[in-house]
Amino acid sequence: MLLYSIAIKEVKWVTLAGKEMKGTFMDEIIKKINEKSVNDNGVMKISCQTAFQIAEDLNIAILKVGQACNKAKIKISSCQLGCFK
Numbered sequence: 001m002l003l004y005s006i007a008i009k010e011v012k013w014v015t016l017a018g019k020e021m022k023g024t025f026m027d028e029i030i031k032k033i034n035e036k037s038v039n040d041n042g043v044m045k046i047s048c049q050t051a052f053q054i055a056e057d058l059n060i061a062i063l064k065v066g067q068a069c070n071k072a073k074i075k076i077s078s079c080q081l082g083c084f085k
Helices: 023-036 048-058 062-072
Strands: 038-040 043-047 075-077
Touching: 023 043, 023 048, 023 062, 043 048, 048 062, 048 075, 062 075
Parallel strands: 043 075
Antiparallel strands: 038 043
């Protein structure tokens, strides 16, 4: 039986364009989201369309914008697929 040990020194994100995205880039995504978010009765939200626009502006996958929203506790509203209201 073989056992493998893997040490991860640095987590790297890769954009759709293949560019490396360091951990601090997540902070940049959150900053953009905060600039575009609105306060709706104490809940911070951005629209789905805005999330897609941020992803396009930063040339990253929409999934990364969703992860940043989760990290920043910002809800996505007005889903283009009808998943969120």
